[in-house]
Amino acid sequence: MRRNLKAVTGVVCALALSGVVFSCRSSDVDTTNLAPRDAHAGQKASKAPPSQADTALAPAAGTTSPDAPAPVAALEKPAPAPSAVPPPSGNSARLRSAMGNMFGAAHGQGGLGVKGSGSGGGGVAILGGKSSGIAGIGTMGRGSGRLAGSSRGPDSDATSNQEGYRDHGVNPFVATEKDRLSTFAADVDTASYTLARRKLKEGTLPPREAVRVEEMLNYFRYTYPAPAPDEDPFAVHLDAAPSPFTPGRHLLRVGVQGKRLSVSERKPAHLTFLVDVSGSMQSPDRLPLAKRALRMLVDQLRDGDTVALVTYASAVRRVLPPTGMEHKARIHAALEDLTAGGSTAMGSGIQLAYQEAMKTLDGESVSRVVILSDGDANVGSTSHEEILKTIRGHVKEGITVTTVGFGMGNYQDTMMEQLADQGNGNHHYVDSLMAARRIFVEQLGGTLEVIAKDVKLQVEFDPKQVSRYRLVGYENRDIADEDFRNDRVDAGELGSGHSVTALYELELMPGAGEGLATVRVRAKRPRGESASERAFPFPASALSPTFKQAPSDLRFATAVMGAAELLRRSPHAEKWSLDQVREIARSATPSGNEEREEFLALLGEAHHLLRDVAAR
Numbered sequence: 001m002r003r004n005l006k007a008v009t010g011v012v013c014a015l016a017l018s019g020v021v022f023s024c025r026s027s028d029v030d031t032t033n034l035a036p037r038d039a040h041a042g043q044k045a046s047k048a049p050p051s052q053a054d055t056a057l058a059p060a061a062g063t064t065s066p067d068a069p070a071p072v073a074a075l076e077k078p079a080p081a082p083s084a085v086p087p088p089s090g091n092s093a094r095l096r097s098a099m100g101n102m103f104g105a106a107h108g109q110g111g112l113g114v115k116g117s118g119s120g121g122g123g124v125a126i127l128g129g130k131s132s133g134i135a136g137i138g139t140m141g142r143g144s145g146r147l148a149g150s151s152r153g154p155d156s157d158a159t160s161n162q163e164g165y166r167d168h169g170v171n172p173f174v175a176t177e178k179d180r181l182s183t184f185a186a187d188v189d190t191a192s193y194t195l196a197r198r199k200l201k202e203g204t205l206p207p208r209e210a211v212r213v214e215e216m217l218n219y220f221r222y223t224y225p226a227p228a229p230d231e232d233p234f235a236v237h238l239d240a241a242p243s244p245f246t247p248g249r250h251l252l253r254v255g256v257q258g259k260r261l262s263v264s265e266r267k268p269a270h271l272t273f274l275v276d277v278s279g280s281m282q283s284p285d286r287l288p289l290a291k292r293a294l295r296m297l298v299d300q301l302r303d304g305d306t307v308a309l310v311t312y313a314s315a316v317r318r319v320l321p322p323t324g325m326e327h328k329a330r331i332h333a334a335l336e337d338l339t340a341g342g343s344t345a346m347g348s349g350i351q352l353a354y355q356e357a358m359k360t361l362d363g364e365s366v367s368r369v370v371i372l373s374d375g376d377a378n379v380g381s382t383s384h385e386e387i388l389k390t391i392r393g394h395v396k397e398g399i400t401v402t403t404v405g406f407g408m409g410n411y412q413d414t415m416m417e418q419l420a421d422q423g424n425g426n427h428h429y430v431d432s433l434m435a436a437r438r439i440f441v442e443q444l445g446g447t448l449e450v451i452a453k454d455v456k457l458q459v460e461f462d463p464k465q466v467s468r469y470r471l472v473g474y475e476n477r478d479i480a481d482e483d484f485r486n487d488r489v490d491a492g493e494l495g496s497g498h499s500v501t502a503l504y505e506l507e508l509m510p511g512a513g514e515g516l517a518t519v520r521v522r523a524k525r526p527r528g529e530s531a532s533e534r535a536f537p538f539p540a541s542a543l544s545p546t547f548k549q550a551p552s553d554l555r556f557a558t559a560v561m562g563a564a565e566l567l568r569r570s571p572h573a574e575k576w577s578l579d580q581v582r583e584i585a586r587s588a589t590p591s592g593n594e595e596r597e598e599f600l601a602l603l604g605e606a607h608h609l610l611r612d613v614a615a616r
Contacts, residue, residue, distance in 0.1 A: 164375070164412040165209035168475035170570050173505070176463040183484050185477040186256065186455035186492030186500045188446070191405060191417065191429035193219035196567065197598075198408065198431040200605040210413055211568035213473025216560050217501045220595060222553040224257035224499055233259045233451040234494060236519055236536040240543045241550035243505065244584060245562060245576045252469075252504040252538075253554050254459065254519055258451050260497035268304040269368065269448050270322060270360035271297075274353040276373035278313040278344040285431070286407040287340045290372040293404065293436035297370075298331050300444050307331050308356040312349025313342035322360045346377035347387050354390070357399045363527070366449055367399045371419060375405060375412030384415065391422045398527065400493070401425040402447060404439070424453060424493050446495030452523040454491040454531060457502070458484045459519050465512035470572070472503045472561055484522060487531050494523070503561050505572070514540040552588040556596060559585035563603060566610060578607050 174182070192215035199206040227235035235257050243249040273294055281287040298307060302325060309320040309331070320334050353369050361367045377387065391401060401423025403416045413429075420427035426447065430436050439447055456479060461469055483489040494500065508516065515537050522533040544550040547558075562581040565573035582603045589596040 162410045163207070163210075163408070164414050165207050166414040166476075167209040168212075170568070170572065171470050171472065171475055173468045173470045173507075175468050176461045176466045179481075180461050180463055181458055181481040181484075182461070182469065182471050182504070183456065183458040183479045183481045184471065184474045184502070185479055185490075186457060186494055187214045187474065187477050188218055188492070188495065188498045188500060189215045189417065189420065189427040190219040191413070191427045192216055194429040194431050194435050195405070195411075195413065197602055198429075200602050200609070202408075203605075203609070205606070205609045206567060208568045211564055212476070213561055213564040213568070214477065214502065216564040217473070217503065217557055218499070220556070220560060220599075222255060222499060222501060222557065224255045224553075226257055227259050232532075232534060234455075234521070234523070236521055236534075238517070238519060238536065238538050238542050239551060239554050240506070240516075240538070241547045241554060242544075244547045244558065244580065245573070246505070248507065250506045250508050250543075251554070251558055251561075252506055252517060253557055254457065254502045254504070256455075256457070256494070256500040256521065258446070258494045258496060258498045261445055261449060261451065263302075266366075266445060266449055266496070268306075268365040269301065270306045270308075270357070270365055271301075271448075272308040272310060272322075272353045272357040272369045274349055274369055274371045274373075275309070275311050275338060276313075276344065276346070276349075276371075276376075277311045277338055277340045277342075278376070279341050280344065280374055280376055280410055281407070282340040283407065286374060287338060289430060289433070289436070290404070290406055291335050291338060292433060293430055293440055294335050294370075294372070295332060296436055297440035297444070298328060298335075300441055301325055301328075306360055308353075308359075309334050310349060310353045310356055311338065312345050312352075313340070314345060315342075316345055316349045316352045318352060318356065322356065344376050346373065347390065350387060350390050354394050354399060357394075358397070361398060363398065368425065368448060369399060369401050369423070371401065371403045371416075372406065373403075373416065374407040374410060375415040376410055377412075377415065384418070387415070388418060388422050391419055395422070395424050399423075400450060403427045405429040422490075424450070424490075426493070426495065443497065446498040449496045450493045450526045451496050451498075452494040453526055453528075454487070454489075455494050455500075455521065455523040456484055456489075456491045456531075457500075457519060457521055459504070459517055461506075461517050462515055465509050465516040467507045467509055469504050469506050472505060472565065474502060484520070485531075485533070487524070487529070501557055503557060513543050514538070516543075552590075555584055556588035559588065560599070563599075563606070567606065578603065578610055582607070 189212075192210060192212040195210055196206040196216070199210075224237050225235060227233065237255040237257065238253065240250050240252040243251050275287070275290060275294075277287060281290070301307070304325075306322040306324050307320065308322045309318075311317045311319055319338075320331065323331055350369075350371070353371075357367050357369055401420055402425045403420040403423075405411060405413065405416045405428070416429075417427045428435070428439050430439070458481070459471075477492065479489065479491065492500075506516075517538045519536045519538075520533055521536070522531045524531045544554075547555065559581050562573065562576055562584070563578070566576060566578055566581065582600065585596065585600055585603060589600060
């Protein structure tokens with residue numbers, strides 16, 4: 001069961017099988033694991049230092065949730081209730097489901113998670129599917145509160161909505177006189193965009209917690225000039241313009257462009273594929289799609305590269321030791337033979353994958369574990385923190401991580417995102433072969449090779465020119481200002497050809513322009529221990545007099561940011577219009593730009609969904 005059931009006492013549930021509805025009220029909720037998010041930007045939290053992992057391979061009995069509860073920002077409105085799961089057919093199915101949810105299924109996970117702040121509150125939970133679980137929602141004091149759990153048995157409903165997301169809140173405006181510094185880690189993940197794309201194409205809004213503005217922005221390609229060959233591995237570009245959304249405000253764009261390495265410059269890559277072959281991966285959009293994605297990746301590798309293959313379900317299995325490209329047919333055959341079934345011993349699988357990766361670790365090549373999964377873990381060392389400890393313990397040895405998520409219904413976004421974050425890698429979500437091709441073919445260099453690690457950005461605003469500001473997104477990439485020059489604090493990684501985009505909303509003083517902000521970037525070389533730092537002042541020429549005169553890339557990034565703010569129902573976007581976002585995106589989309597044209601189509605899908613939410 002999730003966490004421990006002692007956390008909630010005094011729960012009274014009335015089961016009406018004819019209506020399959022649970023009505024629950026809790027009078028005593030243990031908030032030991034609830035830490036309030038600080039709404040003041042001057043008080044920021046840095047990441048915990050890495051710790052060594054437990055290396056035991058044997059799965060342990062029992063089930064624990066991989067993600068801890070997280071608080072909700074005070075500025076946010078309560079989330080809309082999740083859609084009801086279709087009711088099961090027949091009293092027998094309902095009884096099996098009720099028993100599975102109340103007492104635990106053979107190899108499922110269940111229980112209660114709590115999000116929100118304040119006290120009191122109750123909710124109504126809907127029971128559905130063959131053993132789909134209980135999910136409830138209620139307002140708990142200030143912000144929103146959620147109660148959610150799952151209990152998946154062998155005959156569980158694969159369509160039940162038991163997905164796991166973490167709400168990191170929404171950044172507030174900050175008065176420059178009180179705090180002129182904004183510090184965050186670089187982020188090149190793109191999972192949030194492809195996940196939102198799938199939801200919208202299926203006719204539903206993505207969960208607010210799944211919408212991370214920075215990942216939406218960084219999915220798209222912008223025309224940032226590359227650094228000169230003799231310069232640092234990245235270049236920084238700044239521009240700004242009046243906001244099209246709020247009169248009296250401006251938008252500042254900070255862009256970082258990484259150097260693109262040629263094929264001949266790429267180091268040999270030793271990859272360990274860790275593939276989830278548990279029963280939850282059976283559907284065509286999971287293991288079958290993952291196998292095709294990996295075949296694409298293998299076909300892009302060259303002589304000197306190796307692939308090892310590890311799988312995990314009820315147990316873990318070493319399918320292939322490190323195998324060179326001269327045996328490519330053997331690798332393809334091993335991938336083709338993978339089938340799904342059983343529980344999910346993710347923790348043990350990660351440990352075995354690292355054992356294989358260590359065999360080829362030499363300090364002169366790329367060593368990376370590629371995890372393909374829906375993120376669920378219900379056997380063995382399944383605690384979120386235990387699995388992350390394993391990841392942190394191997395980062396120092398030079399082994400990085402890429403996570404690739406698949407599937408819907410039980411997708412654990414929080415687990416997959418944090419595995420990549422703690423593993424000095426990147427996080428993607430694959431909803432189609434097109435997405436797989438983008439990651440493993442078009443952007444292979446950035447996926448495989450890090451050109452700069454622990455990349456931190458610090459933007460210093462001039463209080464004489466900027467009255468207040470807010471960073472849009474990057475809530476879970478926040479770094480304490482005093483840790484900017486602390487090289488022991490982990491940050492983001494930049495791959496070959498990767499770019500990073502961040503947008504700020506500003507309120508400017510009259511006459512603002514030259515030097516209104518200075519951007520400092522601090523980073524280490526891929527195997528370095530000490531960081532170097534460069535500063536980039538804002539030039540007056542980078543401030544456009546009107547939004548229409550701004551560069552098209554800035555205008556398109558503004559549209560992406562606006563859509564993300566509306567999709568996550570940001571309190572800062574209450575008066576913004578999706579029609580306006582669509583018009584901005586359309587004007588900044590050149591003919592033939594397929595990824596931007598796709599975005600325009602998705603805005604059309606989102607339009608009526610957001611309208612329906614507003615009507616309710």
